[in-house]
Amino acid sequence: MPLNAFVPPYWPYAPRAVALDKPSPNLGSARLWRDQGQRGAARELHAPVYNWFTEGFDTLDLKEAKALLDELA
Secondary structure (H helix, E strand, O other), X not given: OOHHHHOOOOOOOOOXXXXXXXXXXXXXXXXXXHHXXXXXXXXXXXXXXXXXXXXXXXXXXXXXXXXXXXXXX
């Protein structure tokens, strides 16, 4: 089975294989959009990726992802 088979099809913002192990590739984009005042777009980018994970919430990457989502809420 190819690696990108596990990435949700609704996540069009980065190469499909990127989200398999951590959400950090889109954190930079979401932070940039937040800083530019595009909070809604940042949340739309970041929330589906964070919600895709079912475990590992004690890792630094997912803690940072959650903090950003909380800030964008």
